[in-house]
Amino acid sequence: MxxxxxxxxxxxxxxxxxxxxxxxxxxxxxxxxxxxxxxxxxxxxxxxxxxxxxxxxxxxxxxxxxxxxxxxxxxxxxxLFLAFQYPIEIPGVSTTNFMRAAVNQIREHRGLPKLDAVQFLKVMKERMKIVDIDQALLKRSLNEGFSGGEKKRNEIFQMAMLExxxxxxDETDSGLDIDALKIVANxxxxxxxxxxxxxxxxxxxxxxxxxxxxxxxxxxxxxxxxxxxxxxxxxxxxxxxxxxxxxxxxx
Amino acid sequence: MEMSDLLQRLIKAPESDSFSTAREAASTIIKERGLPSRKNEEYKYTNLSKILERNFGEFGGNEESATDLSALIPDLSDNQLVFVNGILSEELSSYKLPEGITISTIEESKELVEQDVGAKSDEFLLLNTSSLNTGITINIAKSALIEKPIVLIHITDSSKNQAVAHPRVLINGAESAQATIAELFIGNGDALSFTNAVTEINCAASSNLSYIKIGNENGNQLHVGNTQVNVAEKAIFNAMTVNFGGKMVRNNLQISLNGSHSEANLDGLYVTDNKEHIDNHTVVDHKVPNCNSNELYKGIMNGSSKGIFNGKIYVRQDAQVTNAFQSNKNILLSDNATINTKPQLEIWADDVKCSHGCTTGKLDKEQLFYLRARGIGEHSAKLMLLDAYANEVIERIKDENLRTYVQEILHTKIDE
Structure with missing residues (x-):
């Protein structure tokens, strides 16, 4: 590979x-x-x-x-997916909208039809469970004001979305307490x-x-x-x- | 062209009517002073006189347009008043005014017009007064709550000839009135045109008025706008100034907080490209105690365009317990684009919280890389970041129609 x-x-x-x-x-x-x-x-x-x-x-x-x-x-x-050591904060862009753009551009590249809002939400809810992330967090500006653990979980959530x-x-464990570490590893x-x-x-x-x-x-x-x-x-x-x-x- | 010849051509006045006193007084002063040159500190970066002197020949009258102007008019509200070259067009307007709003000519307020004529008045305001025809007054009645915005659409039409327009608008919000008034400036035609607008807004006690100015002019248009606002006690005034182009644009927004516990919010967005030139001068004058002002202007500049932001805040000696905040942020998308930004704070009172800040930079590389690393193409990643950046201002437009309209222009402009 x-x-x-x-x-x-x-x-x-x-x-x-x-x-x-x-x-x-x-x-x-x-x-x-x-x-x-x-x-x-x-x-x-x-x-x-x-x-x-x-x-x-x-x-x-x-x-x-x-x-x-x-x-x-x-x-x-x-x-290829890089989970950032220091995930970037982007004010004004919600994780949800950002992921929808990313998922659909990747799908387009792979010759798959775009997901509409309903389909996308369904996939998102499924993948949210993998890292136990809250939907309210995903509606907020990307990583802005997130705790260290929330940012890392968001990285793994994105990984789950993009397959x-x-x-x-990259040093996904840095700054994580043991509970957050387990969630991320899981x-x-x-x-x-x-x-x-x-x-x-x-x-x-x-x-x-x-x-x-x-x-x-x-x-x-x-x-x-x-x-x-x-x-x-x-x-x-x-x-x-x-x-x-x-x-x-x-x- | 000599200044006196130029002024002769710019001043477009009817023979006589109830404004003759104000007009004569204004034209006497302006003929003596001339239009501001580079030497005038206030117009140092925006030398409109030079362009006018070099490029303006004979202006056309209000000839019928070479094209169908109705095609240019967006559907923004149930109440749209359309002006062509400064004159209200009944044919293009459509309105069924809600209860609480009345519209008339400016004649009944001619004392106000006369008050504006003074030795220290802005030259372009004087020029507007020299050409004053009928103007328009919008009165919002006491305690009226007007939900949908009143939209004034100004078309400067230079499809047959070079054109000059001097729109004049007076907005009076009575005690406890609430309303949103928007002014949209667009153009038609390839010849040079000059729009010299004056809008005066009086906010009575406890009123809540929002004023949105949208400039979406073409590369043949010159524009000067003088917006003067008086805010009485406990009133809230929100100003939004968005500009998407024009050959040379100058917005003077002057707000006087005359009554205590009043508040002014000033938001601005300018998006420029090619050789466009957009200049925003704002003044917030805190004259009395316990008032707040918040100002946020953001710019996106591309090509070899030029932006100017000058923000004055005065806190007079009586204006104790004042909060005044100002911020100007700029993104330069090209190496040839420039911004001149200048905060000017003059504070005589001592119990004051006041701050200002300005930033200028390129699109954040880290943010761009993060988006691209998730599979989002470079172009759409840039658009996403610019959209988010501009939206901090645009999302403050409460009316959905107007907000969507502005967002659509933004998307077209940044997608070029």
Whole structure:
């Protein structure tokens, strides 16, 4: 589904990603862990199509096509979803209207008829249950004045609405209390299937108790320096990142 | 062209009637002063005189239009008064005035007109008075509650010749009256035209009047509007000024809070493109204690258009316990668009809460990316953000017909 080969990317002349290799297949959950500043968020930003990063070399194939030929909206329509670490507030645009526009533009892209207001509401009510989000919240301006937990739940709600093939959860656990974390994780697990895949970017192992990964990668200094199974996450939790840093001090 | 020749052509007055005194007085002053040039601080950025001097030849009379004007008239209310080049057209108007509203010529208020003529009066107001024909007065009776808006539609028709119009409107809201009056300015024809409107509004004690000015003029139109408002005690006055274009537009909105516990709300939206030039000058004069004013003007500017916002707030020495807030926000969609924004606060009283702020920026990149990352195309994402931005102002139009009309113009304009 996703093939990243020797990806190098920089921002304002500073190289952040220094040769990333990663392959994600349908049905898999990959966790990408690493200390602050290792390039985790840059990787998700580059995959989602943020324009301020420049891709210096390497390739990324998503569902068979070169991802860099696609605009951010085209990537989303093809089935890529980024759950933002810091969801953006948009005054004056309600989550409901925003989602209706998004769902219908994606459906149009996929050759499906648009949903009318009634059909859309029905789907929305169904998906709201997955993350236990209130309809009143969805009528309000997008993320404006939402609590941290509400914003993250709204991200997973959007994921449920858009039915992506590949979801990237960028530090979705940051700032969540344990109850909110469980709701979010439960939402993600409900949406898991043999056809879609998930990349969980996180600093801590905690989230991985609830979203169990098939693979754990350690990102350090712009490269994946270690790959293992969920046990690697426990090891990182216990020993911290210093031993990784020590092992790769000269990278 | 010499200023004196220009004024000769701009002043379109009938031979004599009950306004002759005011007209003569006004034209004497304006002929002495001339129209404001760049040197006039108030018109520094908006040099209408230059355009008028360079481009205006002979104006046509009120000839019959080359096109069917009725096709231009939107259906906004049961009560629509249509003016062509400043003159009421019975044929194009349609109204069945509700109880509590009367309409007459301005003649019965000629003392008011005479009061406006002074050495310090705005030059364009004087020019309007110099050309005063009949004008129109709308009286809203004591305690009348008028639900649907009264809509005045001004068409400046330059389909046969260059045109000049001097519409004059007087609105009197009696004690405890409630009503909404809207004025829509549009144009017809390709020749240059100049609309020089004056609207005076008197809000009696405890009245609640809303005034909506919609400018949707074409690239051949020059426009100056002087709107002067007096607000008595416990009255609430809401002004909404929306502009979607014109070659050069200047709105002077002047509100005097003359009675205590009165309130003025001023909202504005201007959406410009190409070489359009829109200038909003507002004055809120707090003369007495315990009054509030809130002002929000927002701009969206594209092409090489130009916006000007100048907001004056005066808080006189007697005006203790005043709350006065002002905000001007701008989005520039192109590198060639410009905005000059200037708040001017002059405060003599000491128990005052007063604030002002202005922001100018581009469309928020983070917001745009967030929408696109959900599959919404760049163009529709931009429209969605601009629509939300403008709606903060437009949603304050309570009447659904008018609000929808304004939203539709907005969508057409930002979708270009």
């Amino acid at each position: 996703l093939k990243v080969k020797n990806l190098k990317a920089s921002i304002e002349g500073k190289e952040i990603l220094k040769g990333i290799n990663l392959e994600v297949k349908p049905g898999e959950v990959h966790a990408i862990m690493g200390p602050n500043g290792s390039g985790k968020s840059t990787l998700s930003a580059v995959l989602a199509g943020r324009e301020e990063y420049s891709v210096d070399s390497g390739t990324v194939e998503f569902l068979g096509s070169d991802i860099f030929d696609l605009s951010p909206e085209e990537r989303a329509r093809e089935g 992506p093939k590949l979801s990237i959860l 939402g993600v697990n409900t949406l898991r299937s043999a056809d879609n895949a998930t990349i969980v970017i996180t600093h801590y192992q905690r989230l991985l108790d609830f979203i169990v990964p098939d693979f754990v990668h350690v990102l350090y200094n712009g490269q994946i320096v270690k790959t293992g199974t969920k046990e690697l996450a426990y090891e990182l939790e216990e020993r911290g990142y210093d031993w990784i840093k020590a092992e790769h001090a000269n990278v």
